[in-house]
Amino acid sequence: MQFKVSKELLVQIEELIHSKNDSQLEVLLNDMHHADIAEIFEELDTEQAIYIFKILDSEVTAEILPELEDDLREKILSGLSAKEIAEELDELDTDDAADIIAELSQSKKEQVISELEDVEHAKDIVDLLRYDEDEAGGLMGKELVKVNENWNVLTCVKEMRIQAENVTRVHSIYVVDDENRLKGRLSLKDLLTTSTKTMISDVYIKKVDYVKVHTPNVEVARIMQKYDLEAIPVVDEMGRLVGRVTIDDVVDVIKEEADKDYQLAAGISQDVEADDSILELTKARLPWLVLALLGGFVSVKMLGLFEGAMKEHGELFFFTPLIAAMAGNVGVQSSAIIVQGLANQSISGSIFNRLLKEISLSLLNGTILASILFVGSHFLLGVEPKIGFIVTIALISVIIIASLIGTFIPLILNKFGIDPALATGPFITTSNDICGILIYFSIAKLILGF
Numbered sequence: 001m002q003f004k005v006s007k008e009l010l011v012q013i014e015e016l017i018h019s020k021n022d023s024q025l026e027v028l029l030n031d032m033h034h035a036d037i038a039e040i041f042e043e044l045d046t047e048q049a050i051y052i053f054k055i056l057d058s059e060v061t062a063e064i065l066p067e068l069e070d071d072l073r074e075k076i077l078s079g080l081s082a083k084e085i086a087e088e089l090d091e092l093d094t095d096d097a098a099d100i101i102a103e104l105s106q107s108k109k110e111q112v113i114s115e116l117e118d119v120e121h122a123k124d125i126v127d128l129l130r131y132d133e134d135e136a137g138g139l140m141g142k143e144l145v146k147v148n149e150n151w152n153v154l155t156c157v158k159e160m161r162i163q164a165e166n167v168t169r170v171h172s173i174y175v176v177d178d179e180n181r182l183k184g185r186l187s188l189k190d191l192l193t194t195s196t197k198t199m200i201s202d203v204y205i206k207k208v209d210y211v212k213v214h215t216p217n218v219e220v221a222r223i224m225q226k227y228d229l230e231a232i233p234v235v236d237e238m239g240r241l242v243g244r245v246t247i248d249d250v251v252d253v254i255k256e257e258a259d260k261d262y263q264l265a266a267g268i269s270q271d272v273e274a275d276d277s278i279l280e281l282t283k284a285r286l287p288w289l290v291l292a293l294l295g296g297f298v299s300v301k302m303l304g305l306f307e308g309a310m311k312e313h314g315e316l317f318f319f320t321p322l323i324a325a326m327a328g329n330v331g332v333q334s335s336a337i338i339v340q341g342l343a344n345q346s347i348s349g350s351i352f353n354r355l356l357k358e359i360s361l362s363l364l365n366g367t368i369l370a371s372i373l374f375v376g377s378h379f380l381l382g383v384e385p386k387i388g389f390i391v392t393i394a395l396i397s398v399i400i401i402a403s404l405i406g407t408f409i410p411l412i413l414n415k416f417g418i419d420p421a422l423a424t425g426p427f428i429t430t431s432n433d434i435c436g437i438l439i440y441f442s443i444a445k446l447i448l449g450f
Contacts, residue, residue: 140249141244147174156186211223
């Protein structure tokens, strides 16, 4: 059952904070999952969250920190000393600890690292800070279990017991050589069913999926998704095993990419949250709204060119919103499918074949929709057949052109290294609106001869 922060629970917590009943508050929260406590923190004011944070055990608060929203985590960390932050990070895996340290100022970062008690833990964190957050090195953690190919099974088990003490969850056992180069992986079943004197080199599995430290995080997520991996090893330029990426980190990447693409599709050019300041939200939204406004000006100017036709055949004007809306909708549908295919790398074949398929599909859809429109406009709206014919021909043409634009633009953007999600936003809608109006009145002019 999913946890929800109730009003009664918040009132109870606030009363315990007000009465300084720390022991009761600690008992209440210690029975909860750290992700649920993070949700409670989001509902409290900053001072209350910091108060609770300081009375809870560091083993609990260390797990809460990565679950918090960036803004709240920043406020809580600003209320802690370098030593207090270091105590939290000593309890965390290296990847989570590195992510949190990276958010600190340079001076605070150095102070926190110097306060870390575990020297090896500190060295691993510093090593991870060298990598960009958008690549495998920035995602990976140092905690893993590895064995040497030259060990026998007995030695292997002894070493694994030692290493496993520092690993929260053992996903895989990796095999390396004397130079720490990744050679393969070891099956736990083979380890349990093999003689203790057998050499690891005789039983390990040579086939192993891996990524390099500079592999983009989106590519890491794609590989793990494709092969249903819970973890994947990371190697450096020389093939040496340096860490592993786990599924929880990949889920975060997938979510971030989905949020980013959704915002781009909605015409938001920067990564923003609903709670961001009005200025930040305005900066993210305004550019595409300006583009949509300019597109609107073009549409108005275009309609002005056909003012005479609308005076003579006023009924043409009433179908303008319909044509423009269908153009925008078809374009967004086509581009959304292509963008999804590009993200999943499921699109194959040439651009020409893709466009040919889209023409066939849009011709079929356009014919069905145009038939419905022709019959409906004549019998329900009383539109004369000649005007109905113009509108239906225009609708078929607009659907074909809009689908081609919706298909072609994301493919071209992707080819030039631009995020194709841009093609599902106001850009494609505005361009198709303009094209739709131009095609509609051009066909009307050709048939009616005005």
